[in-house]
Amino acid sequence: MAKTYPAGKTSFFKFSITSLLFSCLVFQGITTKAQSKYELNTGWKCTPVGNVKDKGTEISQSAYNTAAWMPAVVPGTVLTSLIADKKVPDPFYGMNNEQIPDIYRTGRDYYTYWFVKDFKEAQPQVGNQVYLNFRGVNYSFDVFLNGHKLNDKPHKGMFLRQSYNITKWLAKNGNNRLAVIVYPPDVVGNPNGGQGGDGTIAKNVGIQYTAGWDWIQPIKDRNTGIWDKVVIERTGAVRIKDPHVVTLVPGVRQAEGPQQSAIIQVSAELENATAQPVTGELKYTLDGNTVSKKVTLKANSVQAVQLNDYTLKNPKLWWPSGYGVQHLYPMQLQFVAGTKVSDKEDIKIGVRQITTEWNTRTESRQININGQKIFIKGGNWIVSDEMLRFSDARYDAEVRFHRDMNLNLIRVWGGALIERPEFYEACDKYGMLVFQDMWGSGDCNGRWTDPMKLEDQWTRRKYPDDHDLYLKSIEDQVKLVRNYPSLAIWCGGNEITPPEDILTALRDNIMPKLDNTRWFIPYSNSEEMSRNVEGGNGDGPYGIQPLSTFWAHKTYPFNSEVGSVGVGDYESLKRFMPAKNMVLPEYDEATHKTKADSVWEYHKYIGYDEFIDKYGKPKDVEDFATKAQLVNYDQYRGLMEGFSSHMWDWYTGTIIWKTQNPWTALRGQMYDYYLDPNACLYGLHNGSEPLHIMYDPTDGMVMVANNTFKSHTNMMLVAKAYDMDGKEKMLTQVFSDVTPTTVKRYLSLKKAVDNLAKDKGAFLCLQLLDKDKKTISENIYWMPDANGNYSGLEKMSKINLDASAKYLGSDKVEVTLNNKGNGPLAFFNRLSLVNTDTKQRVLPAFYSDNYVSVLPGEEKKVIIDYKGADKLNLSVDLAGWNVNEKLIQINK
Template sequence: MFLPLILKAQNSVDLNSGWRCIKAEDVALTGNQISVSTYNTNTWMPAIVPGTVLTTLLNNHLVPDPFYGMNNKQIPDIYDKGNAFYTYWFVKDFKFTKPAAGKSVFLNLRGVNYSNDIYINGKKLNVNASQGMFLRQSYNITAFLTNNSNNRLAILVHPAPVAGKPNGGQGGDGTIARNVAMQYTAGWDWIQPVHDRNTGIWDKVTLQETGAVRVINPHVVTLVPGTRKPEGIQAPAILKASAELQNTLGKSVEGVLNWVINGQVVTQRVKLTANTTTEITLPPITIANPKLWWPNGYGAQHLYGSEFKFTVGKDVSDKDSVQVGIRQIDTKWNEHTHSRQIFVNGQKIFIKGGNWIISDAMLRFSDARYDAEVRYHRDMNINLIRVWGGAIVERPEFYASCDKYGMLVFQDFWMSGDCNGRWTDPAKKDDQWVRRQYPDDHSLYLLSAADQIKMVRNHPSLAIWCGGNEIPPPDDILIALRDSLMPKLDGTRWFIDYSNSSDMSYNTEGGNGDGPYGIQNINSFWQHKTYPFNSEVGSVGVGDYASLVRFLPVVNRTMPKLKSGKEEADSVWDYHKYIGYQDFLMPYGEPKDLRDFAMKAQLVNYDQYRALMEGFSAHMWEWYTGSIIWKTQNPWTALRGQMYDYYLDPNACLYGLRVGSEPLHVMYNPVDGTITGVNNGFTNANNLILVIKTYDMTGRDSLISQAFISIGASSYQKIQSIKRVIEGLRKQEGIFLSLQLLDQGKHVKSSNVYWLPNEEGNYSGLQKIERASLNVSARYSGIRKVEVVLSNPSKSPVAFFNRLALVSADTHERILPAFATDNYLSVMPGETRKVVMDYQKNISGRPQIQIYGWNVPERFINIE
């Protein structure tokens, strides 16, 4: 019998190691025979579970690393080989004692791609093969367990019925969308095909022991009326809770459902009829002076532990824990911008977001990787992550990291305009009308959607549900999602029919949409209005030299070159979806080699993403209510659109965006020379000192202005134009422009350094600037935490654009992930800057700090 899955078991055992597997064609036995423990599977290869067939083959050295060079082309594709090539048996032996009477044991699978037949101890568990990548499964296996506690589980995993042809189109020929599965695996403009289409037991497997009644799918709704602020005494909040109770016995059971949170206990006595699942709604409670959950940059992310428990007499039958963030999310239409506006706890939030595909293209997920990736997004000073519709509803572990770091989540369902027929496309097999009805099984789609909603709906970070990427689902799916499932299962969040819907954003000059995606003149971010809540806008994102050499073979470490106005790149660069810099590097001088190319690319990266977010912020509530960058991460070794690479190594995009997205920020408009301050906070920023200085290439400074200013709450303020002064100073060689906001204690609240070209648009001064005599020291300031101090002598040139990295003293390879409070930073003459770096993992050997800059030679600093 198929049953819905709980979030976390009372008595749970992981079955996520010790598996073996074999290609189904290579064994001539039935599942009944294979699942008997006397059958010898020692010759089968070790399997990765959770994982895919391809991750298992890679782990057993049977295929090369598909993320390196052109290796992916050596791996057979399922479209050419047929589904049988990637159909595998997975077997797990486990010990579990058969429970006493009145107790039950459940096998829980959180994700199998695509269909599966399950056998245990010689018997078939599921009468019909389970279908769909996104549907959790749970089975009562009590009667199947052996008396001697030695058990064997055998699962035959079949790929999705339609593999799709990877013909170079977005989602290949589009037919991958006939399945209820991810679409990117047939290839996209940022990834090559995943050749097994991620077939496998891709998510966690657990055993759970309960009493007669199981607590499943608990649900907590938090209501925070009024307009709140992060600090001070809070008015009460209202919490509503419910849970499903599953009676596993053939007779009625009477007991008590308890919910405990913040020391308060809610109790409901219930009587459950035999073999039923009943949803129980508990009386609402009030939390006095609650600690609220806020998005990143606006306040703290307070989380409350809570527990649901069902007892029969004095015995606990089952319990489940849920972390609760008390917050309320609302939206309303902004008539001035013609776009949707987001409110949290009654306060309007200017959305600064990033698009997310998936943590790893081959589904190699981990709590640590999720934490690192979401932390990088927190460090970018953004407040929202959109999970793109060609992938998955993200895992609870991802959402837990977003809860922790204050990332609102915009979650798409599994649709895309490319595959699902928004436009005609010669790369697609079926015409537009046929594709508009994908997937083949609408009932399975809706069943999967309902299940995934229940899986993640308790997370405070979840803010928006979206029907699909750039297209709504077919009408019957859309109506069911919007009008039935959402009101019933999760009625507190905004549901939008598709990602660039006119319900989200409408440009009166050109309808709704998204983009642009390529490199732009930074002036365009300031002077050209785009969609008022842009779900996808982005630019370039090549990593630095250390990043490139990790996946480029030596022979392919050649930089792209401009020929006849067109950029030409090596074949491996093209295979990894390189998006060009055109002639944007040339003002710095034609790159000499790959290392020089990568360094100059970082200058452009930093400028691009700083300008992007500054341009949007400078028009907040006037032109825009938000923007979401396409994209902030890559799940493989791509050469476009990323703030950090697949190996979790950040590039200058991250730090340019970090500066441009500061909650309190001062910036320079390159078009009209205006200095503008931005305050994203809920209170006025008063009595700030604005200091405007320039530095020439020798390091000589000029004070342009120093004055007290104030910036209103949640607004921008144009302060003054310095265009005439700047044009005069930059004329010959260009200059550095330093903007700082200080409080009355002279503490720096915002620091922003621009390097401006000469009147011809070239950085002639940078090309001949003298070396800076930068002094650098490093000391431990905590566990896995290093403080780096950078001091530039007063008569030195600007120490420009310095990259810090934590490296092994033995190999000089970077320790990843590593987080820095600033990077790619410039140090003015007479200035001292401090950067704190920390890392997650214990490492063997001695770490050092690597530093190099535009006019600072590379060196390695011992840590005191």
């Protein structure tokens, strides 16, 4: 049986214990001992409500016996705890998910659980305060501490932070017990196979995908649990709440060179939790300068404070990936009373300004950062893990993959959640703009008639049931993430607006008041974003496409969803598919239907239709998966090239549906759940590069897309063809110049390329060389024969590709591939960093390029970046289409 990776058993999926403080800027002569934060993320226990007859006031006392309770994963859900304790099998493997009881059939009590945690916290000195903070519980809960109930009535809503001042309830001996009873969503939904099941899951203010979708199976507990962080916070008398930082960058800026000043605006709420007035200063330090304001707070009060605007001279700006540096300033916001820091918040500030304008040529919205137009190349994101097993490390890896695809935006889909701060931290770091949907989808919320839904469209249009809770939750989540420079767009919902009263409150009140510097659109494919011009047909296309579709078929001018396939290679499939289910999918060309094994179907396989067979009928699943990578690469390179070829003419942006999966699905992913990339990622990496030479398969036009703010001059454009034996034919060589953020068309090579490829196919190599003859963009296409098949590839001679590897310091390897001699091109080589002892891939690992082809007589270098594998015996596996597989030793 293939090795599986159940939740809770690998440290990668656990939260690491990290400080919530980003820096340590301390004012001279001021003590900071009173303030600290720490997570309650280990040592929890849980048990089903049916196992306990006692009340929370009893359970929350240290003497109460919980020896028989099982260990709990917090942050986590009931299901993640059950998996970690091996009470249920890994639902990501095979059909295991069907062995787990579904809440719709068991009833809500089955997944109603008590959670307890013993922790040490002494009673503070007089005037100091201690808070218990929950960042997310699904769906409602009651909380008890040391025999006291902290809430008057159950707190409801998956997306609503709760904070309790527990100062007076802390035990005198410092030994405290916290007890929380968590209730599942009020309406759990019938997982009947529809999008969001029967739709009633949307009656809650919570996640919709948990009842199932066309890319995921139902999550059996509907994510019930303490799913986000639990934090103990110590402060002085005054606490800083929800600071807000706004950066204004007027004018049109360049990514490099001296800058005109920017304006920094800072505000916060201050809470005085004591019965006495408190006078102090709210202050921050930025770039070596301090801004402060003296404040007197009334007893037991909350007051909003706006600091004076600060002019930041010659700022270092934050830019999206591909356009400039993602500079982040450390800012420490403090409230100081006398000589004591009562509270502080450490924030990383990206100085940038987002504006939008209507592009009259494309008839769509154009996004500008610091006054410069940005062509949007994005990916749709669901959630990092369907069972909400989040970690800083996993967020960092996934967002980095998106940066490595040469994308510049991630859209967070509305059937999931407003993403966590750690996600936004990674997006800030890697320069990924974020298009953040609010909760809702056209599927559940009534945009279309749907026989799978329990209630009619008019009724579903009013979901969720509690509009006040929805609005309160939105206000809270906006405050949670609004300081991140990567956040660019707020969206009312996926393919539908929220109910009219909610939309009105969002548009006219909440967003103007809480976050008025970002673009708010009512729904994801709104006419405010993109108009359906002649030839357009909305979102899409979905499913595998002839490459000509992306170049010649006009869709929405800002397309929020387009894309399809994403099967991983054989190593990826083995991680979650039993050997007996390794059965080839069968495509019937007459009926245009695919028959697949039950596990493939369960994991939402989407057909490759006839596209695999163009490379020859696959012999087995391994051969199928290898050929799927050729299709993957070609599809996503062609998708982004086709859209880029019409930038600022047809399009202002496109967002791929979708770039990742929160479980082991077989569609729409650039890397699998275990963070193993497939060829989709590198097709995008190629097709999305900032300066890119490309070939239009419809008319043979060679063109250059420049997605940078720089002009590129005195370049040489080179076009060569190679036959299957490696014989080279020069097609053209001309000098090239291209202006910023534009596409330039040069000449058509269609007749020459078609003639060379007609018998067996051919390779077309396009290159841009700089004045020193160094390659700055290379693109190698494999062209079909006159029948549209890749007949020549099947008969290519096997070659030995010279390969060596060496360490470049810690956690980095350089691989050199050298195709010596006059033989064939070394085609489509997959590099994998592996544990030499087990031959298992090191995951995640990041490759500067992969699935690379090396021309006869040429050399290529690939850098592999990884973390946490320094104690392993490592080597690099090389496997190519016509290259003998080998294991490469890494030299010191």
